[in-house]
Amino acid sequence: MIRVGIVGGTGYTGVELLRLLAQHPEVQVAAITSRGDAGVPVAEMFPSLRRRVRLKFEDPAQANLRACDVVFFATPNGVAMEQAPALLDAGVRVIDLAADFRLTDLDEWSRWYGLPHASPEWAARAVYGLPECNRAAIRNARLVANPGCYPTAVQLGFMPLLEQGSVDCDDLVADAKSGVSGAGRKAEVASLFSEAADNFKAYAVPGHRHLPEICQGLSRIAGSSVGLTFVPHLTPMIRGIHATLYARVKRETDFQTLFEQRYRDEPFVDVLPPGSHPDTRSVRAANVCRIALHRPGQGRVLVILSVIDNLVKGAAGQAVQNMNIMFGLRETEGLWQIAVLP
């Protein structure tokens, strides 16, 4: 059994981690911390976990996280870079679900997150946890930077094209739509039901924090820098991301086959048959990315539709997938739930 700790378990990625880990046959959740809710039983805050999670939130200062094999940080940006190094130095492996270790250019990190980085050494050693392009490095990683939700959907959608060099990398467009849980369990007016329901809007068009992460990832995949226009939107659903990707074809190939072959052995990427339109609900509560390709009017623009559950393949599920890889488990262990539809 792997002894797991969770730092910051009161948000949506925290409760989703608990849902997955409590059902994982090789895991024992040993501790979960929350500064504000220390002493509260987890199942009191999240009654969905009654009878299944008997832990209480512990004060971070008290919790014996060093006795864990791996610690997940499900904290706001800026916490893991402060607290993870001590654990790492003590030999505990760490998976950070926040953004602290995702960017290699720390000046850029500081520009977007408004802080100096507290741990450049560990930022340099962190492995970007997108298994579909980084599996080998993850295996031995001590610190995994779990990708953001938008970056996961967008990178998986563009990846085969950029690896092959078959599209023009200067003018990529990613028009992405997210459910409201992506904003987290924070009391903010913009995320109220009465603001977000029966409504649709773009946000952060001048610049979203996931933009540098996506550009870094796509550039790495392409082997050269890419030009991307990224527009995120808020859609009135709880979970789910739908990325609609546009790329101009530079070199013809059989794109459907390209995608099918690229992802043939991936347990968590599903390329749909030609003509498909993936629903976000087809991945609800499941660790899957479903992708479909279109070539409208047989023109030069390729349209890729890529959907994930932002809390699973876009956060907690991918984190558990990374843990499975790091500890030599079957990659699908504890992650084989079927999507909940309807």
Next chain:
Amino acid sequence: MIRVGIVGGTGYTGVELLRLLAQHPEVQVAAITSRGDAGVPVAEMFPSLRRRVRLKFEDPAQANLRACDVVFFATPNGVAMEQAPALLDAGVRVIDLAADFRLTDLDEWSRWYGLPHASPEWAARAVYGLPECNRAAIRNARLVANPGCYPTAVQLGFMPLLEQGSVDCDDLVADAKSGVSGAGRKAEVASLFSEAADNFKAYAVPGHRHLPEICQGLSRIAGSSVGLTFVPHLTPMIRGIHATLYARVKRETDFQTLFEQRYRDEPFVDVLPPGSHPDTRSVRAANVCRIALHRPGQGRVLVILSVIDNLVKGAAGQAVQNMNIMFGLRETEGLWQIAVLP
């Protein structure tokens, strides 16, 4: 491995059965039928099942259901009573998720369903599949009538009180609210998103088909006939039933303790601490009924709040629970998923 057949798999209870059975370690789904969609791969209609269910819908006339150990009927009312008897006579056990075998008074059945009953013999032999009050009979049943969704939530909420005789049975009120999936996957204007979203309404107040089933069940539990006012409502969510139950106290007792003791050993009924208000989402996609009790103003009216997922504990999950009991499996086998929240 139990060989399972499903008749009528294109509705919401059908796809939910598939979700649960495909993850059940002791089950092999051998056949699934659909008159209208014979030949279509199940996962084409329900992409959530891709890579997990490789069956095609078969024509009911072709499917070898007699080779199954148990057949689930997830068909409209009136089908099972026609088709189940031949299977039963061939030794196959049957669980009917429709209403065909739920009422013992067949005249009443005919009044509500507008048909003569096609199989009075089997109606007489059917066991009402509410495990919490009927477990022993289910064990040996050849034919189980799986309860309706409203009847499950209402009976579990009133059961301890009626067993004890502690409330006035003449004036029970059940004000129940259902998600829209309760109306099924039928193309009807009233169930359209644009009709049902951002809207709330009562329906069938003069009389709903679940009323005689609930009255029969409550009367059986109470040992005498009960008077019930039952008002169902449609609420803009996909899954979930919330029953708000009102009863006048006749004999004082510690009601919280009464409920806790009654359900202490039930794996799928969860009595919440005093003062609680169960959310339907706390049981979303899980086979659980959560119950809370209130005594507003310390008056003589007891308010019981009872929530289930109408497609799980109110349909497919309870059917699998019945199957587990019938085949001597652990009752929780394949039914131990944690609710999906948020």
Next chain:
Amino acid sequence: MIRVGIVGGTGYTGVELLRLLAQHPEVQVAAITSRGDAGVPVAEMFPSLRRRVRLKFEDPAQANLRACDVVFFATPNGVAMEQAPALLDAGVRVIDLAADFRLTDLDEWSRWYGLPHASPEWAARAVYGLPECNRAAIRNARLVANPGCYPTAVQLGFMPLLEQGSVDCDDLVADAKSGVSGAGRKAEVASLFSEAADNFKAYAVPGHRHLPEICQGLSRIAGSSVGLTFVPHLTPMIRGIHATLYARVKRETDFQTLFEQRYRDEPFVDVLPPGSHPDTRSVRAANVCRIALHRPGQGRVLVILSVIDNLVKGAAGQAVQNMNIMFGLRETEGLWQIAVLP
């Protein structure tokens, strides 16, 4: 033209007041205040009002509210009782949309609102602004206490029965369901989209602040004290209240006719034909209460279904209706919008 001031315009009742008043032919909105957002153009916070409302929020200390003919308080509970008296003494008429002046028993007020009352004199002089039972007094009122949303739906549903004495007043049940905007535009976790969407729950079953207001109103109508069990619920829609009311018949009469005659001349109460089930969307954004009656199984329980838009007939619309009465305008002036459906 009536010069109108609004204190506290940044909540949902505030913006709804603005929507209605900006379209009212006899009104000029002269000032709107907000402590936190002074200086911000109203239409910047609520773009729906662009080109139609050119005011900025003013600091309450600066705004010249004394020059207004009437001031609406759309503030949290406890503000109007502090600030309204000075305006009233200066001859300005006041309509309070909060609860400060709704209860005549100020000890009870203090128990529910946790404060001593700041203005017992004005509390004693306030007129309860439910036009359907209090029109004459409203006409000359200097201070109107605009009813709460639940109290409006529940009182209009029970009123004809209690006036006639035809039901048992000891065991009334009001099972009420509200859209989330009833919780206001406050940043609270429980009102987040990801908490409230696709979910249904009861809340405040041990006691809701609207209970004493409803009991006071019903008792006044009945001429003697009533016994009421009131259970409010949260339903995933933005606007709307659906009250399902239960009463035992004490004296037979033609209830449909009773209701139709009672409300024949009421412009904003619509009694539906027998057998109807009013949708909340049939009153969305309109100042109407629609009511239907049922007698399930011809038993002794009468079921009344009463729907309003909580922000209109349950708040801002009723406030404007009161203003129309107070200033001798046609009661429907500025309130004749048709409900938005779908």
Next chain:
Amino acid sequence: MIRVGIVGGTGYTGVELLRLLAQHPEVQVAAITSRGDAGVPVAEMFPSLRRRVRLKFEDPAQANLRACDVVFFATPNGVAMEQAPALLDAGVRVIDLAADFRLTDLDEWSRWYGLPHASPEWAARAVYGLPECNRAAIRNARLVANPGCYPTAVQLGFMPLLEQGSVDCDDLVADAKSGVSGAGRKAEVASLFSEAADNFKAYAVPGHRHLPEICQGLSRIAGSSVGLTFVPHLTPMIRGIHATLYARVKRETDFQTLFEQRYRDEPFVDVLPPGSHPDTRSVRAANVCRIALHRPGQGRVLVILSVIDNLVKGAAGQAVQNMNIMFGLRETEGLWQIAVLP
């Protein structure tokens, strides 16, 4: 008073037309037809219209539409081209809310709609009813082809750029999201609440019927043919379209000023300040298009956000606007309702 007839009033554009026309001071709705629901009072089908619309649906064969000044067709595609010519020949003016007269290339029309066109003469004489670029022709039109919902949002968003020739017309992208009411009030599984709620998907990516209409409109505006990739999506809200438009800048200018000047005198197009993100709810139930411009990273791609209510500015409201122009009324007459928010 203008005497108005409506053919096909049982869909969402029909009821929305009624909502607007019943509140229009210069209009009398004289007749409304429905083949299937002849004899049914309109307000029985749509209780939101109770006390406000006293008409019954009439059989199309009986209704005296020739006595009308103008007839709106709110029918499925293919009806108006059959029935409108006789009315037109009798001197009645016609506004068709369907697609029958929108395309000038009738071969293309037939390809997309699967029918030969029944009235090429009237198709040639029809005026495309987008007032912002066609006002003069509408004034004298006998037959107006009211634009589609997507075409309205997309054309208004691109118009100033194409008129000026400031963007590359070969690679326009329109990523559009629609509420579910766009699919109409037809009983179809895909539009069920349980299918469309809490879900997001693209549809018709290989080709949507609005594509040729948009291309025709944009080409006309640009003065040369354009290349457009158009991807429509379904989003879980009732009303609203959000079009996210992408164009590469060819010639620099002050785009914000360009848009503001272009639409300065338009009563129903609102250009938001720089940095804005229009919500669809800011136009809910109102006849407005709100537009915002962005230049992410100061790169060469311009992002335009354009929102409308698909049933108002995208259908019934625009039809009434066209009527106002045709009959010399103030263009805003009867269309000045403020959006319903929240």
